[in-house]
Amino acid sequence: MPQRKASLRGALVIAHRLAGLTLAAFLVVAGMTGSLLVWNTELDAALNPHWLRTTGSYTSAQPMDALALRDVVQARHPQALAMRVPLAQEPGHAMVFLLRPLPGTGALENDQVFVDPYSGRILGERRWGDIGQTWRNLMPFIYRLHYSLAWGAVGTWLLGLVSLLWMIDSVVGFCLTLPATSNNAQRPWLGRWARAWKLDLHNRWRATFDLHRAGGLWLWPALFVLAWSSFALNLPQWHDPMVRAFGTQQPATTDLPRRAKPLWQPALDWKAAHLQARQLMQEQAALRGFAVQAESSLAYDPSRGQYRYDVRSSLDIKDRGGSTRLFLDGDTGVLVATWWPTGAAGGDTFITWMSNLHMASVGGMAYRLAITLVGAGVTVLSVTGVLIWLRKRSAKRKQ
Structure with a gap:
C-alpha cells in the first residue's frame, strides 16, 4: 500500500509539472491582464479623459434623452446602424454608442462613439480593440488579450481549454501540498501540513518553493473560482450541459x-x-x-x-x-x-455568481482589490513554478 501511494504521488507530481509548464505563459498573460481589467473603466477613462469624461459646465443641466442622442450618432454615421442605446447615465461620464455596418457599406473606420449627454457633441470615436490606434485602444486590447489572446474564436477556444486544465491542475496542486501518511511520523498530520502554509524568506531557493506552495494554498479558493468561471465564460457549450446535469437553466x-x-x-x-x-x-x-x-x-x-x-x-x-x-x-x-x-433557474443563478465573481463586479472596492492581488498571485505562481522546474532540471544534469 505505501508503494502504491508513493507511485500515485509521483504520477501527480509529473502531471502537475507538465500542466504547469504548459499553462505558465497563458496564466501570466491572464493574471496580468486580469489585474488591470478589474479597473478597466477607470484606466480607460484615465487614458482617454477627453472621450469618456464630460466637462463640468453641464453639471446643473439635465442630460438629453438617450434616444435623441442616438439620433445624433445615427445622423453622423448614415452608413452604419447605431445598434445599442445606453439608458443609464452616470454624472460626469460620456454616453457610449456601438455601430454596425449596413449591408454593402464595407468595414467601418470606427465602431464606438462617445457623446456628451448634455450637449449632444461627439467627443471621439475608435475601433474597439484595434491596438493600431495606439493608447486609445489599450484597455479594449487588453480585454481581447485576456478573453481570447486577441485571436478571435480560436483564442477563445484555446483559453477555454487552458481554463479547464487549470481547474484540474488546481486540484492536483492542492493534493500535493497534503503530507504523506506514515505510521512512523513523529508529528500529527495537521501539524505537518501546517508547514505547507508558511513562508521562509531566509533562503532564496526555499523562498521560491514556499511562494509557490504556500501562495497556491492561501489563494486556492479564489484560483479555483477563476479557473472554473473562465471555463464557463469561454466554453459555455461544454460547461452548460454539465451544469444542467445538476440544475436547471x-x-x-x-x-x-x-x-x-x-x-x-x-x-x-x-x-x-x-x-x-x-x-x-x-x-x-x-x-x-x-x-x-x-x-x-x-x-x-x-x-x-x-x-x-x-x-x-x-x-x-x-x-x-x-x-x-x-x-x-x-x-x-x-x-x-x-x-x-x-x-x-439554479444553474443560471450559479453561472451569474461565478461570472460576476470572475469580473469583480460584486463585493465593492474590497473585492476588486482582492481580485487585483489574486491576478498578481497567478503570475507569481506561474513564474515560481517554472523556476522550481529549472532548478531541479539543472540539479539532475549536474548529477
Whole structure:
C-alpha cells in the first residue's frame, strides 16, 4: 500500500509539472491582464479623459434623452446602424454608442462613439480593440488579450481549454501540498501540513518553493473560482450541459431563431420599442415578483429582427448595471423571450455568481482589490513554478 501511494504521488507530481509548464505563459498573460481589467473603466477613462469624461459646465443641466442622442450618432454615421442605446447615465461620464455596418457599406473606420449627454457633441470615436490606434485602444486590447489572446474564436477556444486544465491542475496542486501518511511520523498530520502554509524568506531557493506552495494554498479558493468561471465564460457549450446535469437553466437566448433575411428597418422605431419594452418589463415584474430599479440599455439585432431591453432589478447581483433582460419582436412588439440573472433557474443563478465573481463586479472596492492581488498571485505562481522546474532540471544534469 505505501508503494502504491508513493507511485500515485509521483504520477501527480509529473502531471502537475507538465500542466504547469504548459499553462505558465497563458496564466501570466491572464493574471496580468486580469489585474488591470478589474479597473478597466477607470484606466480607460484615465487614458482617454477627453472621450469618456464630460466637462463640468453641464453639471446643473439635465442630460438629453438617450434616444435623441442616438439620433445624433445615427445622423453622423448614415452608413452604419447605431445598434445599442445606453439608458443609464452616470454624472460626469460620456454616453457610449456601438455601430454596425449596413449591408454593402464595407468595414467601418470606427465602431464606438462617445457623446456628451448634455450637449449632444461627439467627443471621439475608435475601433474597439484595434491596438493600431495606439493608447486609445489599450484597455479594449487588453480585454481581447485576456478573453481570447486577441485571436478571435480560436483564442477563445484555446483559453477555454487552458481554463479547464487549470481547474484540474488546481486540484492536483492542492493534493500535493497534503503530507504523506506514515505510521512512523513523529508529528500529527495537521501539524505537518501546517508547514505547507508558511513562508521562509531566509533562503532564496526555499523562498521560491514556499511562494509557490504556500501562495497556491492561501489563494486556492479564489484560483479555483477563476479557473472554473473562465471555463464557463469561454466554453459555455461544454460547461452548460454539465451544469444542467445538476440544475436547471433557462432557454439560451443565443438560440433565438434568426431570420432568413436581416430586418434592418423594423416597423417599431426606437421610441416605440422603448415604450413597449418598458411596459412588458413592468408586466413581467408584477407577474414574477421582482422590482425594476433602473434602465440599463436598449439594443437591436437585425439578424433576429428583435430589440433587447436590459434593466437593473432586484434579481441582479452586480454592483453596477443590470442584466435582467427581455426580447421583443421588432415589427409587432410581442414578447419573444426573457432571461433573469437569478431566481428563475439554479444553474443560471450559479453561472451569474461565478461570472460576476470572475469580473469583480460584486463585493465593492474590497473585492476588486482582492481580485487585483489574486491576478498578481497567478503570475507569481506561474513564474515560481517554472523556476522550481529549472532548478531541479539543472540539479539532475549536474548529477
